[in-house]
Amino acid sequence: MADRYGTIGNMATVGTGYKTALAIQQAATARTRLKLYDFILSASAAPADNVLNWRIRRLTVAGTGTAINIEPVEGAASAASTAATANSKNMTAEPTYTANSELFQNSINQRATFRWVAAPGAELTVPATNSVGIGFEVKSPAYTGEAEVSAYWME
């Protein structure tokens, strides 16, 4: 049975162009597919009415960012095989994304919290292939505070 893992990412300063708040990537030794089944999007600055545009895309090459901690949802599970934990949130150099690979796109109010959960078998799937993964990008025409994302997956 697949083990489940979770992590959090953020973009400290949202800009007018898409920037990656969180990237989850397969390791070079990936043996199983990664299946994203749950994510939560929110913003943490003082409440105001702004729009945040989120999108999720497939990526092939890691960017540069801040380290993340990946925790097993069940404490006894083995460590995740997901790689690139050293450069996976609040990115300053963007990963390389696959063109036309949008997996989800939505705009939410800064005051809102958005949660998505996949039906069993309908997860966002990443192949068991070296360094490929999924990235959460965010932008806003006016909001310049922090945006946050929590993500959960099986592998």
Add this chain to the structure above:
Amino acid sequence: MRPAGYFVSTDPDGRITEGETLQCVHCNAHWIVRPGSGIKRGWCLRCMGPHCGQAACWSCEPFEKKLERWEMRERLVQAARKTLCLDS
């Protein structure tokens, strides 16, 4: 049509917006169902499921087949690297 995902959006006043997402049978993408949005989606008669309407998804390649193709390519690359002694 069976939904492939569920979302809930909560605003500070406690109002909750809920809805469902559908999933593309060709690229794995999800989208929020918004009747009357005007966005053109499609239905694959071979996969018997919805597709997202992106140009590439109008021709049928089931997502599972796509995954296998990606993984096969990776295995070939790894095998070639091993054969050519490119990995240290």
